[in-house]
Amino acid sequence: MKYKKLIEQMTLEEKASLMSGKDFWQTQDIERLGINSMFLADGPHGIRKQAVAADKLGLNEGIPATCYPTAATVANSWNAELGEKVGEYLGEEAIAQKVNVLLGPGVNMKRNPLCGRNFEYFSEDPYLAGKMAAAYIRGIQSHGVSACVKHFAANNQEERRMSIDAIVDERTLREIYLTAFEIAVKEGKTKAIMTSYNKLNGTYTNENMHLMRDILRGEWNYNGVVVTDWGGSNDRIAGLLAGNELEMPTTAGETDEEIVQAIKSGGLKEEVLDECVNRLLDLIFTTEEAYKKPNMEFNIERHHRVSQKVAEESIVLLKNDGNILPLPFGKKVAVIGDFAKDARYQGAGSSIVNPTILDHTLDCFEESGILSIGFESGFERYGKRNKDKIEKACTLARKADVVLLYIGLDEVTEADGLDRHSMKIPDNQIELLDALYEVNQNIVAILSCGSAVEMPWINKVKGLVHGYLGGQAGARAILRVLSGDVNPSGKLAETYPLRYEDTPSYHNFPGEEVSVEYRESIFIGYRYYDTSNIDVLFPFGYGLSYTSFEYSDIDVSKTGVTFKLTNAGTVAGMEVAQLYVGCKSKDIFRPKKELKGFTKVFINAGETKKITIPFDDKTFRYFNVKTNQWEIEEAEYEIMIGASSVDIRLEDTIFVEGTGAPPPYDKNKLPTYYSGRANNVSVEEFENLLGYKVPVSKWDRSIPLGYNDTIEQCQYAKGSTARLAYHLIVFAHWFLRKIGKRSTANLIMMSIYHMPFRGIARMTGGVVNMPMLDGILMIVNGHFFKGLYHVLKERSKKNKGIKEKKQMGT
Template sequence: MTNYKELISKMTLEEKASLMSGDNFWNTKPIDRLGIPSIMLTDGPHGLRKQGGKADHLGLNKSIPATCFPPAATLANSWDLELLNEVGTYLGKEAASEQVSVLLGPGLNIKRNPLCGRNFEYFSEDPYLSGKLAANMVKGIQSHGISACPKHYAVNSQEHMRMTIDEVVDERALREVYLEGFRYAVEEGQPKTVMSSYNKVNGEFANENKHLMQDILYGEWDYQGVVVTDWGGNNDRVEGLKAGNQLEMPSAGGITDKEIVDAIKTGKLSEDVLDEAVERMLTLVFDTKEALRNTEKVDYEEHHKKAIDAAKRSMVLLKNDESLLPLRQGQRVAVIGDFAKAPRYQGAGSSLINPTKVDNAWDLLAETELKIVGYEQGFNRFGGKNESLKNSALRLARQADVVLLFLGLDEGSEAEGVDRQDMRLRGNQLELVNELSKVHDNIVVVLSGGSVIEMPFVNDVKSILHGYLGGQGGASAVRDILIGDYNPSGKLAETYPIKYEDVSSAPYYPGLEATAEHRESIFIGYRYFDTKHVPVLFPFGHGLSYTQFEYSDLEVTEQSISFKVKNVGMLAGEEISQVYIKSTNSSVFRANKELKGFSKVHLEPSESKEVKIELDDHAFAYYNSFINGWSVESGLYEIQVGSSIEDIRLTETLELQGDDAPHQYDQEVLKHYYQGDVHQITDTEFHQLLGYTPPNPLWDRKGKLGYNDTIAQGRYKKGFGKALYLVVLLTKKVLHVMGKPLQANNVMFVMNMPFRQIPRFSQGKVSEKMIDRLLKLINLW
């Protein structure tokens, strides 16, 4: 870090405090007399969302055109570190060309539950995969000298009540699952900026949480950069500064700057803390501003081609009975489904990109040598019965050799600010595929969506290609895979359950009011399904190819694993090999096995390659909260190498001598954890695991509302509080009926915003006195 102490010595206290919050929605404050410029921060994780006009946080107002790459949920299925670096490089180039210093991404929160409305922005249920992918994207973005910003640190697991919810999680799960991905991103990617999350973690807001910030981020991981709040994510500005949160965004209209100045004058805050924060901010400002002096012009057509390439390498062939795909020249093909003409290619909210162009599958398929017999919409996108659309689709299907059926989640199904209600497609889509299966044997389902989907039709169709959210070039990628111009290579970065009730956190998700209890602990995703032997629809790491691969010659040491992969099919293709480690005689409860390495290799027919995967310091370890450190047990470990978590091809046993540090896990007290039966966790077990008794998960329904409460809590009040809640709720419903899901989501943002944040978000237009009067009115009844 460059030494800016001399410059800081020339600054007034008020000037130093001013650098701790934004000048407006997207920019930091300049200090002109000292030559300190303003810098710009913008969304987003898979494309530049730079707003030229009115600013907002939920993607409502248009931004300048930019390349919309596939979001993280899609890119994760590539398991391709080089690709993530390349996409990051393209993102960084576009940001730099627009004089943006900080690109707010990637998002790498763990997919604790399939219903999280923002899962499309996150990589995986696995922290190793998430962290490795994020680290490489960070390196790519920062190759242009600007800053990436991994987010949201930490345990941002639900959108419901996200600004006030207390995520209650045991220390071991915190370290092994929720923080491990961030560790890789910080230590290997070395980002210049990290974004803190809105929520509390074990009773403290994330940006004020000294354990998260001082002990771990700045302490153990030696982070050298800046921490920025999520937009509107500041609670107590002074406590945040003490913990190590330098920048509050957006502008609070000078309100919190004054709080910092007052705290120093009264001795509540040391000026040395502020000076250190200012030095970190100056380093970010000057380093990124220097990088923006000479930027390259963007070739948006080249970037579109890279978006297509990224989508192709990330899509997953889930099922392909009788090798129905790829389609063959001359086959009569019926194209059915609204998503074929109007693609769903990205999520909604702060990552909503204004694309430079958007491909659609119908136009592209019509240009191929397939005999397209026609197109029918088949269903209304946002649900509801329409017999005419359905019957027209059935008539068209009878004329074809193959039916391409484009199904998916609509734009209102997954978005920032709201969680999903279930894992299902709209009923009219399910009815259509059911009716089509009665009149046709060769159905190919092409899915769109950024989250896990239940598939009751899985046995009624022959092929399923999951395009996830393909970005602006997703339709071109779908076409290339369908006709065999590209051999699919993607594999699932998350488990697909048969039904929602099978999910480990289903009994506890979401936390509805005051807290969200993570009673399932470490048993997230495959760590639960594989341990408890719960049948799944498609396992973690699953994905088919148009060719086949063989594995051989496994060699194992404590530091590395090597083996050979051979393409034994007729087509060139790529194979993602996965390394899992299983502790065979652990005295602590553990997942049956965990991902600890992976590699993606391209192989021509009959070609073989040796794959070598290095193991890191945590490969055999668990987090021992008794010693506050990572520990390795002595004993036998099974090394498993395979094509998915359920398709293990090679195994070898390794004996290790560990540190055998004492731990506090009692098998009798924590019996359900040792059994992996986390749907049955008792209060006694959970509290024992936590090491404390958590607060009441419900709001105090009789108490008076205060600054950290929300409009949503007015539902339990009488009089004005209840009326205000009902008006906001009615507004949301009306907007949904009007077909405006993004605006409806914005209403929920207001519903769940703490009263303390309203003056800051409005930059003082709504004053604290006005909020005091509002609360007084609400609390009359």
């Protein structure tokens, strides 16, 4: 062990104390041994270090920091070098704010378009997500601070996220849901990983020995720190045994005492604790080195310009009928839509950044060269109908050559802790579009949201520019694309289905009570749509440009593929060339094609470049559940170079020698998976894939509620007090939405309604401990007076203990 001598100087109690937070954002320190606290801060796309009540959990406004485009946005750049640049600037700001660990990036898969946190994740594809994440991590950690890749693993819904059990077959887990983490560990060399709240195949992820020990520590040789998501610790000893060093936030010493008692009773070996302490010390000492450098301030203007550059390269041009874009000089433009006045530029929840500067569209027109004849909001931001606003917008539109219509999703629709209820944008925005179409058909829609939406209205716009959530400089970046100062080069990192019902997980999302079944297996996103020949609105990897590119002269070797790429248009531009691989053998079910490489290239008009995309260890592999390891199937493989997953420009084949592994499946038992149409798999076939019976997915309403049951389940409680509390929470949520306090209403759902009872103890910083929680559960289960007495008795005992400790300290 690296810090063996230092650890030998610690008492058992001191070692245990390091395993949980000092408060909500800092780790414990041991002053006598020179061990300082670390500060951990939210920050996937900007630092959120609370300006006030920094020792309290909450969503207080952060110290100003650059708000970069979200991960969902930057993924559309398909530019790992750009991702690394974002990471470098995030790391620089982390040092300026004395943050040791930056809680990001998030690499969970976009299994379903309704997941409320999709704006914070890169892609539906693990290879693209992993490569972008590794780039971010390298950038952040180049300054000496630590990234913390999250949420490990299979956290693909927000509702009931602290208690839901994700049922995933082993091959799907490895190929789809762990590959991005594997790349983040092996290529990004992340120093920290955050576990997810959910269970995985019956066990909480931070206690899951297969996930944490077999795969993370064993196969990937990860030697960094594992931290829980806030309040995500269930059984502290089980977590420690699995190698989960740090529990956040503080439990005011309660779980520290559990560790001490477990070692004294023989339930936990002290060597296991020492191993965890050693890894945590390494993170503390290596990250605090970053603060010994001089001049730790950052240049606000320069970081803002970088944010703009990132946004520009991530904007996706989805439609451009009649080359309505770029806007010709002198065209009179009507600017309509509430998002033009107040930019929608980031998500909501734990990742909210307080921007150093914030560009708004209306303030940027003069420098853009676009001639605006006026602005009308056109609609109420949060969905309320307003005919007067529509009429004013139409009056302005009649006078314009082109209408720039800013539409999208509002801040409280896409949020940490909540899933969306539909893929639609609000009806009042569509009513506005319908009315505008009647008076002026030259409409360019500018879409602002962090996830896929349905677009039944798309035939009523000639141009469609998707800015996603472009950060604090996103508004100016969009105008530069509209004017032609920037040639758009973004391509979608997720598929846009025609309708939500077409999505492969439609029948199995979200998990409604105990569990969520990943019955679609490996067929998520384009893997499903392309294999099953399902029409989509926009395919994975799609994006238009103001120029055109031609592909030619493919040459495939054992080490990779080369080809020529020509800019056949009249303006310089950047093209994302994508490598897809498909196996011709039918012995193992597979998607028709899978992304296995990509590159982004700048090419001047008329220029040709020779491009090489190398093969790597992931190009031909699949996970064999019989051998329990990665194998290569001996077969002919199609090598495809495309401008999107469906726009394949060049094809060739290569024969690859296999590893000789036995076929892992009985075809006759998995007909749906072999057909690829895995959007509605029977429970029997899913069980054949899993190799065991699917656990019961419904709550057992006959048994008393316990630690891991949720506040939502109080509707079934035996105690009338608990049922009343449930109805009051539901009413408060309804009332707050009714009066327009939607953010507060969302907070109730996120932090109360779906919270398991153990969260009351884990998230209150020791105000409520587990013995007091036992009393609360007595009340919930119908023993009001007995439970109340128990709560008061344990509260008195806790306060007495605190008083005695203070007296001993003096």
